[in-house]
Amino acid sequence: MQKQLTEEKVFKDPVHRYVYVQDQTIWDLINTKEFQRLRRIRQLGTSYLTFHGAEHSRFSHSLGVYEITRKIISQFERNSYPDWPVEERLVSLCAALLHDVGHGPFSHSLEEVFDTDHEQWTCNILLGDTQINRVLKSVAEDFPAKVAAVIQKKYPSPIVVSLISSQMDADRMDYLLRDAYFTGVNYGTFDLERILRVLRPHKGKIVVKESGKHAVEDYLMSRYQMYWQVYFHPVTRSSEIILRQIFRRAKELYGGGYRFGWLPESFKGLISNTLTVEQYLKLDEALAQAVFTEWAEERDPLLRDLCERFMNRQLYKYVTIEHPDETLLEAIRECFSSIGMHPDYHMEIDFPYDLPYDVYRPDQQAGEKKEKAPILLLHGEDEISEISSKSDIVRSITGLHQGQYRLYYPEEPLREAARFVPESLKQLFRLEEKGD
Numbered sequence: 001m002q003k004q005l006t007e008e009k010v011f012k013d014p015v016h017r018y019v020y021v022q023d024q025t026i027w028d029l030i031n032t033k034e035f036q037r038l039r040r041i042r043q044l045g046t047s048y049l050t051f052h053g054a055e056h057s058r059f060s061h062s063l064g065v066y067e068i069t070r071k072i073i074s075q076f077e078r079n080s081y082p083d084w085p086v087e088e089r090l091v092s093l094c095a096a097l098l099h100d101v102g103h104g105p106f107s108h109s110l111e112e113v114f115d116t117d118h119e120q121w122t123c124n125i126l127l128g129d130t131q132i133n134r135v136l137k138s139v140a141e142d143f144p145a146k147v148a149a150v151i152q153k154k155y156p157s158p159i160v161v162s163l164i165s166s167q168m169d170a171d172r173m174d175y176l177l178r179d180a181y182f183t184g185v186n187y188g189t190f191d192l193e194r195i196l197r198v199l200r201p202h203k204g205k206i207v208v209k210e211s212g213k214h215a216v217e218d219y220l221m222s223r224y225q226m227y228w229q230v231y232f233h234p235v236t237r238s239s240e241i242i243l244r245q246i247f248r249r250a251k252e253l254y255g256g257g258y259r260f261g262w263l264p265e266s267f268k269g270l271i272s273n274t275l276t277v278e279q280y281l282k283l284d285e286a287l288a289q290a291v292f293t294e295w296a297e298e299r300d301p302l303l304r305d306l307c308e309r310f311m312n313r314q315l316y317k318y319v320t321i322e323h324p325d326e327t328l329l330e331a332i333r334e335c336f337s338s339i340g341m342h343p344d345y346h347m348e349i350d351f352p353y354d355l356p357y358d359v360y361r362p363d364q365q366a367g368e369k370k371e372k373a374p375i376l377l378l379h380g381e382d383e384i385s386e387i388s389s390k391s392d393i394v395r396s397i398t399g400l401h402q403g404q405y406r407l408y409y410p411e412e413p414l415r416e417a418a419r420f421v422p423e424s425l426k427q428l429f430r431l432e433e434k435g436d
């Protein structure tokens, strides 16, 4: 049953000013413990170590995605566009609100080491024995599965999927604005109101009126800037590397029968790959940081050092390298081993890379292979074109390859042993200036 609240609820939000809740179901979902857990998971993982303002949570982002989706739908409803299926309103709003509910602490680093997938966890939470599942079921028996299908991009009505997951969806629009706001950077902003006004439902897709082209270009530029200035910031990458190494070391130790001073059940489930939904929901960043604080006093010197580094922001330094050829890496490995460093942990190559916009290829079936749907412009009543074919700006930013190899390493042990480092590497690690 779809019930409206007798009195509209509002949340004060720094990005959208207010978030409006009119449906009982949305209100009930926000009040479940699984959704409240998102308050304890940061939206930007370890970025707070680079941009100290970046403490915002997945809770605020999820409300933001919901609010943008609500505004888009309400614009469609106000204009009574026949191509918008009105019966899809609630499923769209629920999917928008819940799309990130399966994120774990420091999600991306965790997913890389343990091969978990937040989207899969989102579905497990929606379909499992949870408060969220009970709220969704009160709408209809098959409603949890419907919302999960939207998040998995398998929902039969593609227009609903593209609201939540396309190259200009409510998710991306919210996180760009929110991350720009909380990191305090000046780029990353674009005219959201304008974009919301020029979106149209059109034959099962969401398209942009031609006159909105410049606002979309601005959105893509902001995405481009945010990637290079914030998401791929070398200091953030360094903290992610250390975090992954903590998880990797813990897993390795656990596999070897090491006895930890403190290992909460949920962490044991994580590192032994036996997590239940109940355990997964106990994992949050507060717990992870408490564990790291304890592990900074573990017997294993490597785990201890990594945790100390992470908690006290003693991150790895980096040098950029032209190309990571095997001869060079082998020389570094050898040198590191000879001075008591750990080549499996103390050196890591990073090559951050992403495109602000994926140019659509005609052979690409959007949705099918999880590719995100392209941005389409609507000319007049019925003519559609993909944006890069009409915009020099979009074409130019999608052609930019700015990738750069960075080699990360702990500076102190290397500097202390500088006189044992071969001449050929001294220059690379800039050791000769302050040498002994």
Ligand code: ZN
Residues within 6 Å of the ligand: 061, 065, 099, 100, 171, 175
């Ligand atoms: Zn999101």
